[in-house]
Amino acid sequence: MEAKSQTTSEKYAADIASIREAQSREETAAKVLQETGAVLVHPYNDGRVISGQGTISLELLEQAPQIDTIIVPISGGGLISGVALGAKSINPAIRVLAAEPRGASDAAQSKAAGRILVLPETNTIADGLRASLGDLTWPVVRDLVDDIIIVDDKEIIEAMRLCYEILKVAVEPSGAIGLAAVLSNSFRENPAWKDCNHVGIILSGGNVDLGVLWDSLSK
Template identity: 85%
Template sequence: MPPTTASNWGSMEKNYFFSGQGTMALELFEQAPQLDAIIVPISGGGLISGVALAAKSINPSIRVFAAEPKGANDAAQSKAAGRIVTLPETNTIADGLRAFLGELTWPIVRDFVDDIITVDDMEIIEAMRLCYEVLKVAVEPSGCIGLAAVLSDSFRNNHAWKDHNQIGIILSGGNVDLGVVWDSLRK
């Protein structure tokens, strides 16, 4: 039996479920075909499943990384345990990343996501500030976690990730509640 690859993974019904999210990878490759890594926010796993399947179908050697808040790190724990881990509670400013992996998304995350980078809320807030100051774009906490991951010490100091120079980062969402951000800074 041939090894499972992004091009032969699962049934057509499963692939159809993720195809919409996979268009993000296609758009990234149109703009930057030289990418050697993509970083995607992870929660329930739908977005990263589509991106990982599409990206690895185009370039099987590309590295796909998930970015997750430390206060909702079920995907990182699941990947380490080799099974779905559900947390008793979550605690993060990235409210869009509080969902858990499901039965459809877990196999893709397990097999096609190369690693999961966790960051704390202050790193997420710093990435939001950077997006606003440099790009003049308001990005919600859940949507800028990929940038927070790339800027984190854990990413920069990891020798396995050191050689990635052409990194695509999925930024999404502009639903920013500044009251929540300010309250997080006061904690």
């Protein structure tokens, strides 16, 4: 009973810390805006950011128009919203699939529930995918993202290794998750995606903390 009580207390403390961290960011941003007169450009829940992300689809389909499926990392939803809007404006039949880590699967849970869900705690090596969907990105994810593929951290690390060894490209965990999704059993063995013959994968970001990566490999 004592061990269980400690575990519950630790989880509660982590939840409180996460809430306070989010509040602190918002309060600090509001203070800077008030003091400097600056304009806040949200990193993902902003129409201008979403539109900019949409150019990825334009360039991708211009170079490879045969693509029938695009797989994109998902977190706050800005990247995949832009990609989905751009891709489906060119080819309404194209599939747009999201890739999400198991330890931060709020987008998948939100789609299943039909409303935005915010997780009290996240735990994944893909630290860039821990944000929650916004009021602008959620409707796009809800209506235009065909499905969300959940992958484990081990699968993400393996995808990073393949990027290093084969592509000679340094990709951070959050950016490599699309490749991890394509290689996962949940994708390859799902009959719904058996006719995905030309798959485009968005590799986003190269901010790799090698210390964290090596530590994760030894666990």
